[in-house]
Amino acid sequence: MLLLLPVPVGADHRDVEVKMRRTGARRWTATAAATMGLALVLAACSGSGGTTPTTGGTAAGTGSAECADYAKYGDLTGKTITIYAGIVTPEDTPYIESFKPFEKCTGAKVDYQADKQFEQQILVRAQAGNPPDIAIVPQPGLLAQLVATGKVVKAPDAVGANVDKFWGASWKALGTVGGAFYAAPSGASVKSLVWYSPKTFADNGWKVPTTMAELTALTKTIASAGKMKPWCVGIASGEATGWPLTDWVEDFVLRTAGPDVYDQWVSHKIPFNDPKIAKALDAVGAIIKDPANVNGGFGDVSTIATTAFQDAGLPILDGTCAMHRQASFYAANFPSGTQIGPDGAVYAFYLPAESATDKPVLGAGEFVTAFADRPEVQALQEFWSTDTWANLKAKASSSITNGGWITANKGLDPANLVNPIDKLSATILLDPKSEFRFDGSDQMPAAVGSGAFWKGMTDWVLGASTSSTLDKIEAAWPTS
């Protein structure tokens, strides 16, 4: 700014000379000032990044008994592993906590960063060549997109072996892209759950249904009793509005058409508008597009589109709605102090299949995706895929956020879960008869899975026909 001191027009020569010299002097002062300012900024920046790792020091714990399991990871003192995720406070604390023993015994430092824009940002960061060491990716579809950027590195063999041992082939397949295994599963959730009030059910003599026919009959009974609407549904979720209905459809495809058709549908071996899918969508429509059945506590069918999914199950508590289909994580949406459990104010039952012996389970999960193959990163990946970590994380979640976290890791000790819903979910997930299928919209290409499918379901619930909705989604499927 000082550089722009104007020289008055018409000033005599000597005057100009003097002014020039003076401005010259000021210029150097300005430079010095600017440099000083920059120095302060740089000092401030390096202050935050320059802290040396305090944990470990000289790999302090390596000798002690509690660190025996960690000896194989070697001494990683002074190494830092960066993690980037979409899991923000308060759920991030149990994560950070679960890595503490690893940090203590190996001397490595785990730097956990998270923000809600993770799903957009991770792609941008990967494409820009600035990825974290490890990302917690919540969708196989996003994992495939990340692998396509060429920045994801394959999981080390030890991780593959752990996944074979603790999860099994179907989970391993979800972390596999184009025949190569990239990402081990971490957390999981069960989506095939129906929330209800055990007290309301007992008071009215309603029984938890064990087959689809019983569920339909129960819906009719509740509707004709007239005390409350049988179902409450809400799909509003900002730009992701519509996703709860994609879960409904996936659950019903699994039940009316079976897991094999489900796999073909998700991988687009059969078109999105296949008659079998239309049948499943109509089955959903028979429940939630019938004004007699919805929308308990909110109004007519159209309110499904405008009710926030977080609020959608709350009318169960005040007796204006009997049932709400939503994943295990919905437990966190009830007001604090709500008794959740078989004898509490709310609990959940497994959304039944056609017969009581079939157990298709819709769920979701997260995948530990690495962008670097440095030894410390691979060591953390390996640790992350063990039963040791799964139990550490379950314990941390139980004590910090009162649960709300489960995993399909077979090494998980149910005793480490405190919350009845977590226990129920873990039982469903680890039941050998269960046929687990991952959330289909999360595996479809983004143009469908986080675009046309969401939007199509929103239009559908507002009155669009089943066939036009499915045709439109099919048309949005990328051709390449």
Place this chain on the structure above:
Amino acid sequence: MNVADKFLVMVAALLIFAAIIGLVLFVVALLEKRGARSVGWFFVGPTVLLLVVGLAYPAVRTVVRSLYNAAGSAFIGLSNYTTIFTSGDMLVVLRNTVLWVVITPFVATAVGLLYALVVDGARGEAAAKSLIFLPMAISFVGAGIIWKFVYEYKYFDPTLANNPRQIGLLNQVLVWLGMQPKQFLLNQPWNNLFLIVVMIWIQAGFAMTILSAAIKAIPLETTEAARLDGVNAVQLFRFITVPSIRPTLVVVLTTIAIGCLKVFDIVRTMTGGLYGTSVVANEFYTQSFTAGNQGLGAALAVLLFVLVIPIIVYNIRQLRRAEAR
């Protein structure tokens, strides 16, 4: 790298920075003494450089990107543009953008102008002005959330004893008047108008402030002469006020129009672009970052750019004409 090393690097970086700036200033000083024209380049240079890096390069990249497919792996010509002008959903997006750009500037300016005229010279002018100017201080996202609550819907069944309480102000008023509450943000195409109201609410204050200043700047002699000629209030407005503040009117109209072309926050906060309310800027974001179709997203960005150009050209011409007077 330990702390000492880091500190050394920092000092080195600072010294290099100081050396470069010193060198630049030294050269400028030398050239300045000789009175060379090239000294101008030293002042313009950084700006030009930043414009090239921050504006020209991304603009060119976006145009190129808009000719590629969703993943950016294959050249597909003008297909993305064909999609914009043929697919049903995209046509709704274009229709909405037209609605925004046509309705908002005129209504907001009209409201602002009327208000400016009414309160001009009245008692409590300052207070009245701050009242309508207040929404300007609220961010678009904040305004979106406020109005989302205003429009909030809860069902109301007159036959039931205990209906849920209406949270939304507007629906509560409807219920008081004995009417049924409405889903303001759901029913097409009226929901667009309810979104546009939010923008008008924000921008009317802006229009009022600028126009009020322009009205006050009309020379008293002109108005007095007109009054002596016997004009009434309407004629005074028609033949004196409007022609005198015409350049300001144009600036206000075009500024709001550009704001409406770019509108994103309000739509995103209130409906997420659903129920047929999406606009170009919102669709651009959704396609690029949620649906993973960066080609189509880029094409929408280019379209937005092309649409803004004529308004800016008109705006600049008007400014020049006003200056030339």
